[in-house]
Amino acid sequence: MSELKSGSNLEKVLNAGHFAFTGECGPPKGANVEHLVEKFKFLKGNVDAVNITDNQTAVVRMSSMAASALMVQEGMEPNFQMVCRDRNRLAIMSDILGAYALGIRNMLCLSGDHQTFGNHPEAKNVHDIDSMQLIRLVKTMREGKFMNGDDIDVAPKMFIGAACNPFADPYEFRVHRLANKIEAGADFIQTQCIFNMEKFRDFMKKVVDMGLHEKCYILAGVTPMKNAGMANFMSKFVPGMDIPDDLIKRLKSVDKKDQSEEGIKFALEQVEEFKGMEGVAGVHMMAIEWEHMVPEIAKRAGVLPRPQV
Amino acid sequence: MIVADRKSLEEILEMVEDCKKILIVGCKGCVTVCNVGGVKEVEILSSSLKIARKKAGIEIEIDMHTLERQCDNEYIEQIKETVNDYDAVVSMACGVGPQFLSEMYKDQKFFPALDTTFFGGATEHGVWEERCAGCGTCIIHKYDGLCPVARCAKSLLHGPCGGSSNSACEISKDTECVWDSIVRKKMEQGRLEDLLGVTEARDWRSARDGGPRRSIREELVQGNI
Numbered sequence: 285m286s287e288l289k290s291g292s293n294l295e296k297v298l299n300a301g302h303f304a305f306t307g308e309c310g311p312p313k314g315a316n317v318e319h320l321v322e323k324f325k326f327l328k329g330n331v332d333a334v335n336i337t338d339n340q341t342a343v344v345r346m347s348s349m350a351a352s353a354l355m356v357q358e359g360m361e362p363n364f365q366m367v368c369r370d371r372n373r374l375a376i377m378s379d380i381l382g383a384y385a386l387g388i389r390n391m392l393c394l395s396g397d398h399q400t401f402g403n404h405p406e407a408k409n410v411h412d413i414d415s416m417q418l419i420r421l422v423k424t425m426r427e428g429k430f431m432n433g434d435d436i437d438v439a440p441k442m443f444i445g446a447a448c449n450p451f452a453d454p455y456e457f458r459v460h461r462l463a464n465k466i467e468a469g470a471d472f473i474q475t476q477c478i479f480n481m482e483k484f485r486d487f488m489k490k491v492v493d494m495g496l497h498e499k500c501y502i503l504a505g506v507t508p509m510k511n512a513g514m515a516n517f518m519s520k521f522v523p524g525m526d527i528p529d530d531l532i533k534r535l536k537s538v539d540k541k542d543q544s545e546e547g548i549k550f551a552l553e554q555v556e557e558f559k560g561m562e563g564v565a566g567v568h569m570m571a572i573e574w575e576h577m578v579p580e581i582a583k584r585a586g587v588l589p590r591p592q593v
Numbered sequence: 594m595i596v597a598d599r600k601s602l603e604e605i606l607e608m609v610e611d612c613k614k615i616l617i618v619g620c621k622g623c624v625t626v627c628n629v630g631g632v633k634e635v636e637i638l639s640s641s642l643k644i645a646r647k648k649a650g651i652e653i654e655i656d657m658h659t660l661e662r663q664c665d666n667e668y669i670e671q672i673k674e675t676v677n678d679y680d681a682v683v684s685m686a687c688g689v690g691p692q693f694l695s696e697m698y699k700d701q702k703f704f705p706a707l708d709t710t711f712f713g714g715a716t717e718h719g720v721w722e723e724r725c726a727g728c729g730t731c732i733i734h735k736y737d738g739l740c741p742v743a744r745c746a747k748s749l750l751h752g753p754c755g756g757s758s759n760s761a762c763e764i765s766k767d768t769e770c771v772w773d774s775i776v777r778k779k780m781e782q783g784r785l786e787d788l789l790g791v792t793e794a795r796d797w798r799s800a801r802d803g804g805p806r807r808s809i810r811e812e813l814v815q816g817n818i
């Protein structure tokens with residue numbers, strides 16, 4: 285066990301060598317705290333940390349920092365997502381300080397979906413710094429310095445996360461981009477939802493060959509499909525998403541009412557394989573708007589109880 | 594060059610709604626090259642406005658004058674005798690034109706007939722594409738001459754992002770992912786290592802974020818050249 289950088293639960297779980305299991309939760313399109321806390325309940329005790337998305341797909345929602353803080357109040361651990369689309373470096377640094385002050389200990393650094401996807405496509409996009417520079421910045425701040433080199437009075441010690449999409453193009457470059465994120469300061473990686481297992485196996489082989497898994501914890505992204513329609517939609521309309529025809533066929537091969545069970549089965553098979561896959565340190569379960577299924581998925585995946593560290 | 598699109602006729606009609614007599618000023622610079630504000634386009638706009646106003650029952654008188662350039666006071670001066678004979682002046686130059694005109698002729702009103710879009714060039718007949726955002730500190734030597742600041746939808750310095758697919762940007766299948774091109778070019782040339790490592794955050798002061806910009810060439814100011 286090495287010295288802890290942030291002391292977050294997620295860091296401790298990974299550091300102790302456990303197979304991590306993280307979840308995801310989107311804040312409400314409003315200030316409905318009750319509904320949000322309701323969703324938290326499905327995740328409590330079933331995952332090590334919960335990603336709180338930051339205006340995902342560029343749709344306005346309650347701020348990820350506020351929702352993360354509400355999660356801390358509930359005695360749970362958030363993974364505060366931050367995108368570079370909506371904030372310049374001043375806002376980014378002050379939000380990192382604020383998040384830390386509110387008890388947030390994990391951060392996921394992202395570029396952010398372009399605002400044309402969202403519900404305010406007229407917005408100006410910021411991108412003062414990019415996700416790589418954000419990772420570097422969170423690390424710099426953890427070491428007690430602002431971007432300009434000034435000292436920070438009580439440094440925000442975050443466990444630094446970054447995303448990786450092995451299914452975006454050009455494929456040959458993806459492993460190098462991952463290496464770059466690790467060099468920038470990422471402590472853990474959560475991948476894009478994996479559906480094409482063959483490609484992911486190949487990707488992880490490259491990761492292991494380069495020894496990247498020894499420098500950083502890699503959590504494989506899993507999203508259970510609710511039905512064949514969802515698979516079709518994601519395949520067609522979500523950029524950088526690789527959904528093999530075989531999977532769509534498999535979902536279609538069963539009755540409509542059984543498709544969600546088939547989707548969960550596939551997800552569980554994936555988790556099983558990831559448990560034994562070299563270089564994979566855990567699973568990031570993104571049950572999109574399906575939080576109530578997480579207890580069942582976690583149970584059937586055999587990842588319960590979560591380790592107490 | 595600076596590329597622009599013409600505003601819709603409706604929008605221009607609305608600007609000149611209260612005018613009975615206007616002057617349309619064209620420009621022989623960039624907007625002539627991109628077929629949007631030269632002699633020909635001035636004529637087209639003039640006749641379209643006249644026809645529309647005639648139909649509406651309120652005719653309009655229009656004179657035309659296409660200057661060598663509207664970003665140069667030397668040429669702007671050429672309309673000084675007549676500029677105040679009109680209710681308003683419509684400029685068919687890039688956004689610089691109406692402003693140079695407005696600064697020189699305090700008593701006149703100037704309207705833009707164009708939407709100035711970007712610095713770019715024609716990639717095929719009738720198609721122009723953005724290439725530069727005038728950020729004030731050119732860094733494209735690092736990317737083999739391709740610009741991620743202007744051409745990546747997120748101005749990433751470490752791309753391509755997770756939305757890059759089949760060489761297209763996540764914003765649309767018709768938009769090139771410039772990062773895909775940068776990476777492929779580096780790979781083809783066997784210089785991928787150029788893209789490894791973390792690039793410093795940019796100093797945006799040289800871009801518009803630092804306030805309106807100004808270029809001073811001392812030697813010219815002093816009249817030595």
Ligand code: SF4
Nearest residue numbers: 725726728731732740
């Ligand atoms: S780096 Fe700046 S100056 Fe150079 S091409 Fe890009 S936008 Fe233009």
Ligand code: SF4
Nearest residue numbers: 745752754762763770
């Ligand atoms: S897809 Fe390519 S061009 Fe588009 S935002 Fe991502 S890196 Fe930039």
